[in-house]
Amino acid sequence: MAKLLGLCVVAGVLVAAMLFPVFGGLGLASNQAAETVDKVSADLVSVDPPLLTTITDKDGNPIAYLYDQDRVIVGADKINDTMKAAIVAIEDHRFFDHNGVDWQGTMRAMVKNAASDEITGGGSSLTQQYVKNYLAFVVAKDAKDPQYKKAIEQTPARKLKEIRIALDLERKLSKDEILTRYLNIVPFPYQIYGVAEASRAFFDTSPDKLEIHQAALLAAMVNMPGVLNPVTNPEGAKKRRDIVIDKMAENKMLSRDDEENRRLAEEYKAKGLGVLPELNLRNNGCVGAGPTDGFFCEYALSYLKKAGLDMDQVKRGGYTIRTTLDKKASTEAKKAAEATVSKTTRGVANTMAIIEPGQDRHKVRALVANRDFGNDADKGQSSYELPSQVTPFGAGSIFKIFTAAAYMQQKNAGISRQVAVPETYTSPVFKDGGRPWTVKNATAPMGSTTIQGALAHSPNTPFVKLEEEAGLKNVVDMAYKLGMRESLKEVNTQGQHRKAGDNSWMSVYDRTVKENNGSFTLGVTPASALELSNVGATIMSDGRWCPPSPIEQILDRNGRPVPIQEAPCEQVVEPALARSLAQGMSQDSVVGTAKNAAAANGWSRPMIGKTGTTENHWSSGFLGATRDYSGAVLVFTDGVAPQVICHSPVRLCGQAGTGAYGGDIAAPTWFKAMGPLHADKPDRGLPEADPRYR
Structure with missing residues (x-):
């Protein structure tokens, strides 16, 4: 009798919930609660659920996906009547007859729940289930969200709220709209949501x-996606699928003829599950971009974070992020990097960045490494941003570019100016721990040469002298202006950026100037292939620096552009100086340290170039550019213990043997990649040097 009385009270509450917007007289719903219901009801009509975000190359071809919920929304016309019939048959066969609540089913569930002394669910219409799923998977961010627990709790209060919202929705939306929304929001295994992605995946x-x-199988999974997974529980999934088919036959959804219904039901139940041997599951994140393009993907996401985009919103917002990635450039660079240094070579990373020069944008076209992007180190994989991260080992003599440019600017000097090239040089300006600092050359004796010749052959002694005359701060300023911006920030000897609140570190820029570090011109400070490549792009853009951007365009789920905050381009040196510097760097591939690599790869067109090797041979590099592409290769030791990198074959060789130079590994990688990329492009030459700097 007590249970029967309880049923009567609950029934009265349900009727009140249906008839009265606010049932305040009995304290069952306050005005504030009603307003909350109205707000949720409005959101259900106007707010779309989370969608997956697609990252593409420059041509719009997808390379990776980001999502909290792997969902793609489709319209009612993109879901066939078969799918709609299956879900209605098993979940709410009176869906088209009620006003949002199946009162018959609800009362039956109430009796069952009262008899068992607990609320176990049941009796919910499709509209109510849509409300529940919306609250669980749209309002709540994840299963840890308190809103999720409220959405699934088995209490009369939650049921009443669900009923109120369902009734309101049925007044605002058509049955087909509600059914379509339901089918777009329901969960499936493997973080899949909605029938569009489930159809594709399974x-x-x-x-x-x-x-x-x-x-029928998709409709079956909706009931308990974790349990009725056709891959892990094919027997359970088939049993539930067959029940769905029987329900479709029972409701004459297969045929109007009873006998034909039964025959068709048996025919379809005899079929296998039919799921793919390997499901079409989307990899979540940059691992989906694959071994070549994953590094580019990671840089693009890092760039967007710095530009102020909320990554949680990106994962739920259904954006289309079209990047600047050129698949051909990426493929050729990857092939070149691996051809020079095997992906499984222990402790040696061979990285390359390619940027397209321009006056208004510097578009990153490729970021690759000999390593595959991934998490299995035994297979030669790495998930670090190798081509774009600042590495601590330096770029060697490539930094002589900054000394030459600063000297030309400060002294109004031309590229044909003669400079002395002594075997050794002891600087009166720069010290080595308080002692006189003596530098020697690693190249053949020259006596004297021009600035252009010094950039090609790369002796050390003249550049220390030029650095003295230009002023160290001006040289460091030039490095910053031309593109070494992240590299000159606050990093320690492991290339790690300073953490907030830690005042023990000093920026590379400040430390170099404060300590009067003349070895800056020899490239001993941190660097990255990406920033070195952007230096070449700045020179080939008439001295105009732009941030190395990986983003072409971002569209929201409705196809509207999403702006991002990118650093503005700057005219960092006058065009006359940039053009003259380009001519000053034009002989490396002709008579200089990159000559052999150029010849071995059949390169003959004009370009700028500069090799570099650090004194301890822990890293080496090459920067080269044409009017079409700027590219930089940086080879460095990426193991737990830095060692000398040797050549023929490329390997770590401890402290023994002769270390490899930029012309041995880095330059060949550049020419192997750039040859195919320039094959179909006209030779546009280099800009002429300005008379002031000639």
């Missing part, structure tokens, strides 16, 4: 082409 089809046994 059957490699779309929801407008689903066959009856396929639609």
Whole structure:
């Protein structure tokens, strides 16, 4: 009798919930609660659920996906009647007859729940289930969100709220709209949501082409996606699928003829599950970009974070992020990096960045490494941003570019100016721990040469002298202006950026100037292939620096552009100086340290170039550029213990042997990549030197 009385009270509450917007007289719902219900109801009509974000190359071809919920929204016309019939048959066969609440089913569930002394669910209409799923998977961010627990709790209060919202929705939306929204929001295994992605993942089809046994299986999974996974529990999934088919037959959804209904039901139940041997699951994150383009993907996401985009929103917002990635450039650079240094070579990373020069944008076209992007180190994989991260080992003599440019600017000097090249030089300006600092050359004796010749052959002694005359601060300023911006920030000897609140570190820029570090011109400070490449792009853009951007365009789920905050381009040196510097760097591939690599790879067109090797041979590099592309290769030791990198074959060789130079590894990588990229491009030459700097 007590249970019966309880049922009567609850029934009265349900009727009140249906008839009165606010049932305040009995304290069952306050005005504030009603307003909350109204707000949620409005959101259900106007707010779209989370969608996956797609990252593409410059041509719009997808390379990776980001998502909290792997969902793609489709319209009612893109879901066939078979799928709609299957879900209605098993979940709410009176869906088209009620006003949002199946009162018959609700009362039956109430009796069952009261008899068992607990609330176990049941009796919910499709509209109510849509409300529940919306609160659980749209309002709540994840299963740890308190909103998620409220959405699934088995209490009369939650049920009443669900009923109120369902009734309101049925007044605002058509049955087909509610059914479509439901089918777009429901969960499936493997973080899949909605029938569009489920159709693609399990059957490699779309929801407008689903066959009856396929639609029935999807409808079956909705009941308990974690348990009724056809991959891990095929028997349970088939049993539930067959129940769906029987329900479709029972409701004459297969045929109007009873006998034909039964025959078709048996025919479809006899079919296998039909899921793909390997499901079409989308990799979540940059691992999906694959071994070549994953590094580019990671840089693009880092760039967007710095530009102020909320990554949680990106994962739920359904954006289309079209990057500047050129698949051909990426493929050729990857092939070149691996051809020079095997991906499994222990402790040696061979990285390359390619940027397209321009007056208004410097578009990053490729970021690759000999390593595959991934998490299995035994297979030669790395998930570090190798081509774009600042490495601590330096770029060697490539930094002589900054000394030459600063000297030309400060002294109004031309590229044909003669400079002395003594075997050794003891600087009166720079010290070595308080003692006189003596530098010697690693190249053949020259006596004297021009600035252009010094950039090609790369002796050390003249550049220390030029650095003295230009002023160290001006040289460091030039490095910053031309592109070494992240590299000159606050990093320690491991290349790690300073953490907030830690005042023990000093920026590379400040430390170099404060300590009067003349070895800056020899490239002993941190560097990255990306920033070195952007230096070349700045020179080939008539001295105009732009941030190395990986982003072409971002569109929201409705196709509207999403602006991001990128650093503005700057005219960092006058065009006359940039053009003259380009001519000053034009002989490396002709008579200089990159001559052999150029010849071995059949390169003959004009370009700027500069090799570099650090004194301890822990890293080496090459920067080269044409009017079409600027590229930099940086080879460095990426193991736990830095060692000398040797050549023929490329390997770590401890402290023994002769270390490799930029012309041995880095330059060949550049020419192997750039040859194919320039094959179909006209030779546009280099800009002429200005008379002031000639």
